[in-house]
Amino acid sequence: MALEIDGKSYETDEEGYLANLSDWTPDLCNAMAHADGTDLSDNHWEVINFLREYYEEYQIAPAVRVLTKAIGKKLGKDKGNSKYLYELFPYGPAKQACKYAGLPKPTGCV
Amino acid sequence: MIKKFLYLNRKAPYGTVYALESLEVVLIGAAFDQDVSLAFIDDGVYQLTKAQNTDDIGMKNFSPTYRALGDYDVNKIFVDGGSLEERGLTVDDLLPLTYEDEDDDWAEKPSIRVVDSGELAALIDEQDVIFSF
Numbered sequence: 001m002a003l004e005i006d007g008k009s010y011e012t013d014e015e016g017y018l019a020n021l022s023d024w025t026p027d028l029c030n031a032m033a034h035a036d037g038t039d040l041s042d043n044h045w046e047v048i049n050f051l052r053e054y055y056e057e058y059q060i061a062p063a064v065r066v067l068t069k070a071i072g073k074k075l076g077k078d079k080g081n082s083k084y085l086y087e088l089f090p091y092g093p094a095k096q097a098c099k100y101a102g103l104p105k106p107t108g109c110v
Numbered sequence: 111m112i113k114k115f116l117y118l119n120r121k122a123p124y125g126t127v128y129a130l131e132s133l134e135v136v137l138i139g140a141a142f143d144q145d146v147s148l149a150f151i152d153d154g155v156y157q158l159t160k161a162q163n164t165d166d167i168g169m170k171n172f173s174p175t176y177r178a179l180g181d182y183d184v185n186k187i188f189v190d191g192g193s194l195e196e197r198g199l200t201v202d203d204l205l206p207l208t209y210e211d212e213d214d215d216w217a218e219k220p221s222i223r224v225v226d227s228g229e230l231a232a233l234i235d236e237q238d239v240i241f242s243f
Contacts, residue, residue: 058178066181
């Protein structure tokens with residue numbers, strides 16, 4: 001599959017995750033969100049940036065349980081819960097946010 | 111019912127897919143809240159060595175992922191002391207894996223324990239399920 005943005009084509013897997021992590025840009029991230037009907041707020045970006053940093057450090061996209069705990073530790077208890085994260089990313093915080101962040105699908109996410 | 115799972119890792123990290131597959135199964139299995147232990151024996155101890163560099167073999171260096179195990183509540187990591195010694199390694203050559211102890215005000219504690227063959231035998235003996243990679 002491929003994602004067409006601004007006349008450029010980006011290779012993705014069958015679920016829309018970028019094939020090459022290095023293709024990712026903030027513009028591409030916004031475009032992927034728009035395609036799903038989402039406008040990214042600062043709160044979305046906090047989670048997306050967190051995921052990119054986590055991947056950079058550990059070379060994996062965290063499972064949702066791990067993400068929730070880690071967000072709570074870093075951004076505060078009011079954000080480290082599944083209600084808050086599901087409101088931001090209704091298709092599943094780990095799945096949807098990882099897609100926008102240009103990461104592979106989280107390990108353990110089927 | 112919580113069962114005791116042990117993942118036995120005996121092979122070098124690259125050259126075969128066993129090490130990476132084992133790590134992925136551990137991470138997936140961690141979602142099921144079981145009592146998980148990992149053991150590293152023979153060339154498996156190389157999986158945990160520091161400063162791995164895979165640039166020249168064209169494979170992804172997945173060793174940073176072992177440091178995420180603590181986040182997944184996988185914090186019982188046993189390394190066979192005899193296997194380290196045979197390879198001229200000590201625990202200082204291994205990644206400093208840690209976890210935060212929920213019952214002790216989230217104090218950071220080491221996850222790795224070096225054990226002898228007797229302790230390993232006892233560990234294997236007390237498991238319900240063993241995966242060998």
